[in-house]
Amino acid sequence: MGQASIIQAPHRSLRAGSLLLSASLLASSIVACGNSGRDDKAGGTGPLPIGAAIALTGNASVIGQDQRIGLELARDHFQGNVQGKGRALDLTIQDGGSDEGTATNAFRSLIGANVVALIGPSLSQQAFAVDPIADRAGIPVIGPSNTATGIPEIGPFVARVSAPVAQVAPLSIAAALRLNPKIRSAAVFYAQDDAYSTSESQIFQQALIARNLKPVAVIRTSVSDTDFQSQITETLRRNPDLIVISGLPSDGGNLVRQLRELGFKGTLVAGNGMNSPNIYSICQRFCDGLLIAQAYSPESNTPINRAFVAAYTKARGGAVPPQFSAQAFTAYQVIAETLSRLQVSLPAGATLAALPRAELRRRLNTALLKGRFQTPLGEIRFTPEGEVIQNQFYVAQVRMNPDGRSGRFQLLPTVPTP
Numbered sequence: 001m002g003q004a005s006i007i008q009a010p011h012r013s014l015r016a017g018s019l020l021l022s023a024s025l026l027a028s029s030i031v032a033c034g035n036s037g038r039d040d041k042a043g044g045t046g047p048l049p050i051g052a053a054i055a056l057t058g059n060a061s062v063i064g065q066d067q068r069i070g071l072e073l074a075r076d077h078f079q080g081n082v083q084g085k086g087r088a089l090d091l092t093i094q095d096g097g098s099d100e101g102t103a104t105n106a107f108r109s110l111i112g113a114n115v116v117a118l119i120g121p122s123l124s125q126q127a128f129a130v131d132p133i134a135d136r137a138g139i140p141v142i143g144p145s146n147t148a149t150g151i152p153e154i155g156p157f158v159a160r161v162s163a164p165v166a167q168v169a170p171l172s173i174a175a176a177l178r179l180n181p182k183i184r185s186a187a188v189f190y191a192q193d194d195a196y197s198t199s200e201s202q203i204f205q206q207a208l209i210a211r212n213l214k215p216v217a218v219i220r221t222s223v224s225d226t227d228f229q230s231q232i233t234e235t236l237r238r239n240p241d242l243i244v245i246s247g248l249p250s251d252g253g254n255l256v257r258q259l260r261e262l263g264f265k266g267t268l269v270a271g272n273g274m275n276s277p278n279i280y281s282i283c284q285r286f287c288d289g290l291l292i293a294q295a296y297s298p299e300s301n302t303p304i305n306r307a308f309v310a311a312y313t314k315a316r317g318g319a320v321p322p323q324f325s326a327q328a329f330t331a332y333q334v335i336a337e338t339l340s341r342l343q344v345s346l347p348a349g350a351t352l353a354a355l356p357r358a359e360l361r362r363r364l365n366t367a368l369l370k371g372r373f374q375t376p377l378g379e380i381r382f383t384p385e386g387e388v389i390q391n392q393f394y395v396a397q398v399r400m401n402p403d404g405r406s407g408r409f410q411l412l413p414t415v416p417t418p
């Protein structure tokens with residue numbers, strides 16, 4: 001995983017093939033597009049470098065694809081609003097892979113390029129490994145999709161725009177029971193080698209117990225598994241009405257498909273790891289009916305969401321934006337808007353780029369945690385620890401078209417959160 005590194009030159013769209021660079025070329029390109037290498041004095045008025053490390057390869061790459069689009073749209077949307085004119089921020093998107101090693105390399109090279117802030121990595125499993133590196137370096141990190149319990153607590157420079165599993169996951173269990181009040185028994189599958197999956201599964205299991213649905217089976221899988229026949233056969237003998245899955249797109253998608261192929265007719269709930277239309281190619285027509293809680297609604301009628309949806313729809317041939325694109329857009333937005341607010345607070349003629357980089361990062365971190373932002377996710381702000389405070393969540397049901405290749409995430413009617 002993560003062998004081919006992909007780098008996006010600032011303000012250019014990523015085209016397959018043309019930007020596949022070797023590791024050494026990659027490292028030098030990143031330094032070249034940063035402002036001032038490792039020098040703490042940024043000096044001058046140039047664009048401020050922002051780094052993003054997301055999963056463009058490996059098991060989570062279908063999620064990284066959604067994130068890349070969100071970041072590119074945000075980069076274009078907030079272009080130029082930090083220092084008044086011209087290019088304000090230089091976004092470098094680097095492949096953080098789907099494993100800790102690739103994410104570590106990506107964070108290290110972006111830090112080497114003297115970035116003001118980091119967005120990423122895609123997975124909580126990676127965040128627990130790499131966020132401490134950025135935190136120790138005093139660089140604000142915004143998690144665009146890290147939902148496991150404990151992420152903001154990694155350190156003072158770590159925050160996230162992705163609401164935690166504890167808040168989101170139980171909503172899909174509630175929705176399953178609303179759709180089918182006859183559910184009496186449940187089975188749980190989770191990828192035991194992934195931090196998000198383990199964390200989310202604990203929340204799912206608590207939610208099941210709270211509703212008197214003690215799991216009849218808890219099956220531990222791996223994110224690298226693709227064949228689940230024997231575990232499924234064993235589980236289906238226990239006749240669960242509901243099966244709840246926490247895994248990443250490839251293992252989770254294969255599990256969904258094989259559960260249906262082996263005859264499971266009950267309700268299926270999946271967690272955040274399958275929260276992308278890119279799962280269609282994995283579970284195909286068997287994705288139909290899957291329930292997944294959401295931290296984003298494309299239907300939200302606010303100016304920023306309308307602008308985001310319009311830009312996404314235009315860029316993607318009419319498609320509706322998925323949650324991971326909206327969250328990645330939001331991660332960039334909170335950085336861009338906070339830098340913009342900081343710039344306004346400087347004396348006339350002064351620039352953020354002229355501040356010592358460490359000082360700029362400290363100011364950014366402090367102001368970001370105190371800020372309030374109108375984003376595609378709704379209004380958000382942060383706790384002093386960096387946990388996102390968000391008000392509205394949703395549950396979607398996947399509806400596949402007869403071709404078994406295309407479909408949609410249809411939002412269920414919202415119910416007030418207790």
Ligand code: 1QQ
Nearest residue numbers: 123124146147148196273
């Ligand atoms: C996490 C997640 C993943 C499913 C997002 C890509 O929520 O790792 O925290």
